[in-house]
Amino acid sequence: MKKLSLKLSDIFKLLSFAVLMSIFLNSCGSSEKLNDTQVAEVISSKEFEIKNDWAMPMRAGNINLIGNPNFIRFQTDSVSIFLPYFGVRQTGGGYGNANGIEYEGPVKNLKISENVNSAYRQIQFEGNNGTENLKFSILIFENGKTNTNVTSSQRDAISYRGRISHLAETE
Secondary structure, eight states: OOOOOOOHHHHHHHHHHHHHHHHHHHHHOOTTSOOHHHHHHHHHHTEEEEEEEEEEETTSOOEEOTTSOOEEEEETTEEEEEEOOOSOBOSOOOTTOOSSEEEEEEOEEEEEEEETTTTEEEEEEEEEETTEEEEEEEEEETTSEEEEEEEESSBOOEEEEEEEEEHHHHO
16 A cells, blocks of 8 residues: 655645635636526616626736725716726826725716627716716626726726625725
């Protein structure tokens, strides 16, 4: 019978693999996530929140946002947004201005559409925060995952990946 011997480096590799698999399996889904019908209901209620796990700046790699406050909260005809910003500001934003993308106010030029063939819904709207014009395009997939694109009159575009939930669940 052969004697099984493991080196410390082999044990480290096995533990690393187990941790990575655990993270992957947790991100794949659970019973707490919304299904397609629930996603449609949440969007039509216009009472929901999106929290993002990733920021994807135009000129850099993905940035993990877990543990960093960020949100897009819809409440009927208004929206409250706080998203950290990583990128280049082209103009404006004088001394003392916030570094993140912040907006609170009415939802302007709201468009909600459904792409049945691609299994996602899209929400588009605009906001004006002083001298900065912001345009938001949010793709919401059947499993509740989201992809938010933000374009600004003063900054490079940035995208975020996250998840939609009922507003009542997040407060």
